Amino acid sequence: MEKLIIEIGKSKDHYGAYAVNCFGVYGAGNTVEEAKTNVLDGLRLLIGSRKKDELPDILKNEYEIVYKFDTQSRDLRNEKRLKMPYMA
DSSP: OEEEEEEEEEOSSOEEEEETTSTTOEEEESSHHHHHHHHHHHHHHHHHTSOGGGSOGGGSSOEEEEEEEOTTOEETTTTEEOOOOOBO
């Protein structure tokens, strides 16, 4: 089974999420959970708007979603690097 890798990073204003290995899957939110929910909504929209043969290869078969956190993102409120655990 392939892995759809979703990377989550923090900016000054929000958390952003995107699929590293699948073009067109993006999301954002005020919290990590909101970003995850929004990126999954984006994934559903992408899948729902295309025929199976028009989908990116990774979405044509079973896949597992893996979340990774961009540890280079910085919390600009206190200038400390975020240390978030890898989540599967």
